[in-house]
Amino acid sequence: MPRSPTSSEDEMAQSFSDYSDDTASDSSREETIYETIRATAEPPPNRMEDVHTHSLVIRVIIPDLQQTKCMRFNPDATVWVAKQRILCTLSQSLKDVLNYGLFQPASNGRDGKFLDEERILREYPQPISKGVPSLEVNLAN
Numbered sequence: 001m002p003r004s005p006t007s008s009e010d011e012m013a014q015s016f017s018d019y020s021d022d023t024a025s026d027s028s029r030e031e032t033i034y035e036t037i038r039a040t041a042e043p044p045p046n047r048m049e050d051v052h053t054h055s056l057v058i059r060v061i062i063p064d065l066q067q068t069k070c071m072r073f074n075p076d077a078t079v080w081v082a083k084q085r086i087l088c089t090l091s092q093s094l095k096d097v098l099n100y101g102l103f104q105p106a107s108n109g110r111d112g113k114f115l116d117e118e119r120i121l122r123e124y125p126q127p128i129s130k131g132v133p134s135l136e137v138n139l140a141n
Helices: 005-023 026-041 047-053 079-088
Strands: 056-062 067-073 100-104 134-139
Touching (some): 079 134
Parallel strands (some): 056 134
Antiparallel strands (some): 056 067, 100 134
């Protein structure tokens, strides 16, 4: 008789907790205590500064679905990762979804272009003088 997925997960969790209880040494407990003390002694990071330097807010426009949304991305993520994340948040599906790409509209005298999915987002300059930069999810011909 096949086992249910939940029973195997429960067994794995139990075996992990049994293993971790048996193998925890005094030195690892001391390291944990010292890490806790060190973490509480350091000043808390400035969250707003962290958000601004390690994230990129972009208005995402999906003309075929008449949707617009603002999303926060890691600037060091590839365009492919950003595209996948956008596609996962759609409330409706797109026909031929794999043929869609991220398109940067023309701005500041620069022509619009599709973003190369292998490059990272940081490599594409975003015009911040006009507010939140935008990208479109368009069918790439």
